[in-house]
Amino acid sequence: xSNESLFNDNWLKLQRDYWEGLTDMGRKAMGLEDSRAxxxxxxxxxxxxxxxxxxxxxxxxxxxxxxxxxxxxxxxGMVEQMTRGLQGADASKGGWDLLSKTFDDMQKAFSGQLxxxxxxxxxxxGFWEMPLDNWQRMMSSLSPMMPGDWLRNMPHxxxxxxxxxxxxxxxxxxxxxxQAQYQDLTRRVLDYxxxxxxxxxxxxxxxxxxxxxxxxxxxxxxxxxxxxxxARTLYDSWVACxxxxxxxxxxxxxxxxxxxxxxxxxxxxxxxxxxxVDENLGxxxxxxxxxxxxxxxxxxxxxxxxxxxxxxxxxxxxxxxxLPAPAPARTTVSAQAPAPAPAEARKKVAAxxxxxxxxxx
Amino acid sequence: MFPIDIxxxxxxxxxxxxxxxxxxxxxxxxxxxxIDTGVxxxxxxxxxxxxxxxxxxxxxxxxxxxxxxxxxxxxxxRPYMTDIQENRSTIRGLLATGQDVYLxxxxxxxxxxxxxxxxxxxxxxxxxxxxxxxxxHGLDKINILGICQGGTFSLMYTALHPDKVxxxxxxxxxxxxxxxxxLLSAWVQNIDIDLAVDTMGNIxxxxxxxxxxxxxxxxxxxxxxxxxxxLLDDPEKVKNFLRMEKWIFDSPDQAGETFRxxxxxxxxxxxxxxxxxxxxxxxxxxxxxxxxxxxxYAMQDHLVxxxxxxxxxxxxxxxDYTELAFPGGHIGIYVSGKAQKEVTPAIGEWLNQxx
Numbered sequence: 103x104s105n106e107s108l109f110n111d112n113w114l115k116l117q118r119d120y121w122e123g124l125t126d127m128g129r130k131a132m133g134l135e136d137s138r139a140x141x142x143x144x145x146x147x148x149x150x151x152x153x154x155x156x157x158x159x160x161x162x163x164x165x166x167x168x169x170x171x172x173x174x175x176x177x178x179g180m181v182e183q184m185t186r187g188l189q190g191a192d193a194s195k196g197g198w199d200l201l202s203k204t205f206d207d208m209q210k211a212f213s214g215q216l217x218x219x220x221x222x223x224x225x226x227x228g229f230w231e232m233p234l235d236n237w238q239r240m241m242s243s244l245s246p247m248m249p250g251d252w253l254r255n256m257p258h259x260x261x262x263x264x265x266x267x268x269x270x271x272x273x274x275x276x277x278x279x280x281q282a283q284y285q286d287l288t289r290r291v292l293d294y295x296x297x298x299x300x301x302x303x304x305x306x307x308x309x310x311x312x313x314x315x316x317x318x319x320x321x322x323x324x325x326x327x328x329x330x331x332x333a334r335t336l337y338d339s340w341v342a343c344x345x346x347x348x349x350x351x352x353x354x355x356x357x358x359x360x361x362x363x364x365x366x367x368x369x370x371x372x373x374x375x376x377x378x379v380d381e382n383l384g385x386x387x388x389x390x391x392x393x394x395x396x397x398x399x400x401x402x403x404x405x406x407x408x409x410x411x412x413x414x415x416x417x418x419x420x421x422x423x424x425l426p427a428p429a430p431a432r433t434t435v436s437a438q439a440p441a442p443a444p445a446e447a448r449k450k451v452a453a454x455x456x457x458x459x460x461x462x463x
Numbered sequence: 464m465f466p467i468d469i470x471x472x473x474x475x476x477x478x479x480x481x482x483x484x485x486x487x488x489x490x491x492x493x494x495x496x497x498i499d500t501g502v503x504x505x506x507x508x509x510x511x512x513x514x515x516x517x518x519x520x521x522x523x524x525x526x527x528x529x530x531x532x533x534x535x536x537x538x539x540x541r542p543y544m545t546d547i548q549e550n551r552s553t554i555r556g557l558l559a560t561g562q563d564v565y566l567x568x569x570x571x572x573x574x575x576x577x578x579x580x581x582x583x584x585x586x587x588x589x590x591x592x593x594x595x596x597x598x599x600h601g602l603d604k605i606n607i608l609g610i611c612q613g614g615t616f617s618l619m620y621t622a623l624h625p626d627k628v629x630x631x632x633x634x635x636x637x638x639x640x641x642x643x644x645x646l647l648s649a650w651v652q653n654i655d656i657d658l659a660v661d662t663m664g665n666i667x668x669x670x671x672x673x674x675x676x677x678x679x680x681x682x683x684x685x686x687x688x689x690x691x692x693x694l695l696d697d698p699e700k701v702k703n704f705l706r707m708e709k710w711i712f713d714s715p716d717q718a719g720e721t722f723r724x725x726x727x728x729x730x731x732x733x734x735x736x737x738x739x740x741x742x743x744x745x746x747x748x749x750x751x752x753x754x755x756x757x758x759x760y761a762m763q764d765h766l767v768x769x770x771x772x773x774x775x776x777x778x779x780x781x782x783d784y785t786e787l788a789f790p791g792g793h794i795g796i797y798v799s800g801k802a803q804k805e806v807t808p809a810i811g812e813w814l815n816q817x818x
Contacts, residue, residue, distance in 0.1 A: 148482060166708070167489060170695075173688040174481055185469050197465045236684060240673040324466040331468050333477045334689075341686045345679060352677075353646060362653025369655065373662040395577065395664065402578035409587065 145175055180340055181333040183208070205317045212309035237301070241368065266292075283378060290371040297360075297367035304360050308344075308351050315343040481692055488695025495698070498705045501543040503554050505566075509595045513570030516592045521558055530629055530818040531563040531596050531605050535589060535620075537612035538721065539671055541713050542568055544797055545610070547706055551798045553807055560811020562606075567592055567613075571715045577664045579718040581619075581725065582743030589620050593627050604629035604754075606814055611635050611767060611793075615729065618775075619742055622751040630817050632757045632810055635793055637767045639774035641733045646678055647766065651730040660723040668714030675711075678765055707798070735778065749775075755783035757813050759806065764793040785813065 152171055156164055184204055274281070319339060323330060330336050351357055380390040509516035521527060534554070536542035545566070546554040557564050567589070572579065596605050606629050609617025614636025621628045640648050659666065676683050694700040734740035740747035756779055760772035769788070776784060789796050789806055796802050 148485075151482070151486070166705070167485070167492060170485060170488070170688050170692055173685055174485065174692065176685060177689050178478060178481075181469070181474065185467060185474070197467075201467065236673050236676050236680060240669045320466045329466055329468040331470075331473070333469060333474055336467065336469065337689065338686070341681050344681045348681065349679075353649060355649075358649050358653050361650050362655075366653075366655045366658060369658045369662045373658065376662065391664075394574070398575060399578050401575075402583075406583065406587070413591075 145178070148174065177337050178333065181336055184336060184340075201320070202317075205313050208313045209310050212306045212313065237364075283374075283381075287371075287374050287378065290367070290374045294367040294371045297364045300360055301364045304351075304357065308347055311351070312340075312344045312347045315347050316340055319343055484692045484695045488692065488701065491695060491698045491701045492705075495702055495705060498702065498709050500541075500548075500706055500709065501546050502549050503546050503552060503558070508565070508599070509592060511588060511591060513572060513576065514588050514592075515568045515570065516595060517566050517568060519554055519558055519564045519566070521563060525559060525561050527563060528561045528815060528818050529563075529600075530602065530814075531565055531600055532557065532814065533593060533596060533605055533607050534564060534566040535607060535609045535613035535617050536567065536569070537610060538569055538572075538584075538717055539612055539714065541710060541715065542566055542610075544710055544794070547710065547798055548703060551800070551803060553797045553802070556803055556807025557608075557811055560808060560815065562811060562814060563600075565592070565596055569715070572665060572718045573716070574664050577719040580720045580743070584721060585616055585620050585742050586623065586745075589616065590624060590627075593620075593624070597627065603627070606630045606632070606818065608632040608634065608810065609636060612637070612725070615725075618735070618749060618752065618779075619740065619747050621754065622747045622749050623742060623745060625751050625753060628752075628754050630755045630757070630814055631752065632759065632814070633772070633775065634759045634806075635761055635764055635767045635772060635796055636758070636775070637729070637771045638778065639733065639736050639771050640729045641736070642768050642770040642774075644768045645771055647674065648730050650674070650677075651726060654726075656723055656726045656731070660719045663719065665716040665719045666722045667716050671714050671717070672712060675766070707794075736774065749778045750780040752779040753781055755785075755817050756781045757785045757787065757810065759787040759789060759796070759810070761789045761791050761793055761796045763791055763795075766793045783817075 148171060152167075156167070184201075272278075316339070320330070330339065352361075376391060380392050383390045504520040505517040506520070507515050508518045534542070534545065536545065546552045549555070554564055554566070569588075593605060593607075597603065604627055607617050607621065609615070609632070611634070614633035615638070617631060617633060618636070618638070621631050637645075642648075663670075691704055694704060728734040728740060732739060734747075735749060738748075756775070758772060758775050760767070760769045762769055764772075773786065776786065787806070787809055789802065791799050791801060796806060
């Protein structure tokens with residue numbers, strides 16, 4: 103077939119590029135990029151040990167130990183990152199150059215400039231992702247339909263413009279309302295994604311600053327003639343630098359804005375989803391969340407009144423009980439009010455009937 | 464001098480130690496069994512909805528005070544923090560000073576409790592518990608100890624029912640919610656509370672956990688576990704750690720309407736300071752608090768900074784106001800060894816002088 107035909111090489115290449123692009127986007131969206139894990143011997147041994155013993159452990163102990171193991175990996179991963187090539191180094195043997203390059207690489211990683219899958223840097227980033235990881239775990243627990251890392255790596259700015267145009271098109275016809283709802287849902291997804299990526303970007307900047315703080319700290323130790331001679335001291339120093347920078351940055355109005363935007367965007371998305379779920383439940387003639395809440399409100403109002411009435415009744419009972427006992431009633435006939443005569447009673451009934459007839463006119 | 468000098472043999476030794484402790488720790492974890500919390504014997508004396516009022520059993524060898532003490536804990540987290548283990552128990556310490564201690568356990572609200580308001584909690588649950596105790600003891604007034612958010616509740620309750628409170632103790636209680644060092648407050652300012660409550664109904668405990676861990680994420684979710692490995696070879700320390708771990712992540716959901724009002728009125732609008740606090744239809748005037756007040760705060764508190772608590776000074780109508788500063792944090796004030804020696808005896812002595 104000649105290259106001039108309908109299915110020429112360019113067309114096939116376009117198709118291939120399209121599918122590769124789509125696959126790549128999917129991988130990014132799932133957070134699978136650069137997931138080529140490599141373990142050092144210590145980690146491999148720990149993993150092997152854990153695979154052997156963990157099935158015997160009950161669930162709570164297993165989760166807890168997994169956490170200790172993960173933090174251990176993070177701990178020694180950080181030490182590995184900062185000390186590689188430094189053993190036996192000193193100022194004259196280019197130790198400072200090596201250390202400086204390590205800090206440079208870490209800062210590049212935080213600013214997204216470090217290419218390739220450097221395992222040690224990846225672990226270091228993993229340590230810095232703890233606040234993000236907390237958010238993702240919390241998100242996952244609240245929304246089983248939305249895993250915490252959902253949309254995390256999906257390109258945002260590149261697609262938002264086109265989506266915005268598409269979403270601005272008005273719905274048409276019989277399903278107009280439904281179209282509008284899906285458009286709104288998509289808008290909220292994009293808002294959440296934008297907020298989440300801004301949150302991640304803030305943390306990348308924090309990471310960058312933390313490396314600088316660590317660099318300054320190490321320099322200060324050198325100036326004071328002190329050395330860091332254990333992995334634990336190095337790790338604790340790194341945690342202290344990170345925590346100091348974090349405390350400074352999250353106290354700013356800028357962080358309060360980013361934090362608020364993230365939470366609000368998540369809530370807005372979840373609310374839209376709830377409304378749509380409710381509508382589907384309603385269509386199936388099932389009780390909806392909104393109906394349940396109305397009932398809960400009414401029930402609580404009734405219970406509140408009920409408790410107040412019971413309380414008031416108890417007070418009245420107590421007051422009555424505290425009253426002095428009444429003097430025994432005198433039972434002589436002359437003390438009692440005379441009973442109305444039958445004729446007088448009949449007159450009163452007639453009067454009531456007349457009044458009722460007037461008011462109903 | 465080159466500042467990093469970690470020899471390969473030393474690094475290997477550290478890795479080996481870590482592995483060994485993990486292995487040993489696994490044994491201790493498997494042997495840890497059920498993690499018990501709340502160690503002092505007690506009796507449930509009143510129940511209403513999910514609330515339980517407990518009365519702690521008093522040691523027979525201690526002279527008893529006639530005015531009972533009601534402990535009002537926060538809705539956030541669980542009150543067993545005050546009685547977490549034998550040698551670290553605020554409750555036990557109070558009993559030792561002769562107090563007759565009651566405690567409100569709020570239980571775990573679910574969606575059916577979403578409509579509970581601050582009014583329901585303060586003029587409803589708390590007031591009925593107070594009435595129950597007053598009737599049991601044949602007294603007009605009792606003592607109240609409010610902890611954290613429970614302290615804020617206690618202030619509101621005492622202002623609204625001054626005729627029922629003889630002495631008020633507040634511990635790590637926020638009063639000024641907008642001090643510059645209050646991170647929690649700074650973060651809440653941009654959150655659309657109405658949207659969150661309308662969306663979630665109740666506010667899940669997971670959100671609160673995330674918020675608290677976010678105050679110091681690297682220490683609380685990373686370094687803490689690395690440090691823990693050093694303790695793993697001591698079964699008792701493992702158990703103590705697991706108790707704390709259980710408490711930290713044991714966060715009840717917050718009844719939606721109460722959360723809405725508390726977060727908006729106090730965290731966003733600083734209701735005590737601005738004089739806008741209300742419970743139900745009634746304004747709360749702290750000047751109505753005329754009973755003796757003991758206000759205890761922790762100097763390293765990252766959840767309720769000292770200035771947030773100290774703001775109470777001068778805001779009540781009490782002529783007998785005392786402050787006690789504890790050199791520790793928000794949790795240490797209940798569980799640290801120092802707190803057992805300094806805080807609970809001081810509360811007991813202060814109450815005994817006024818009961």
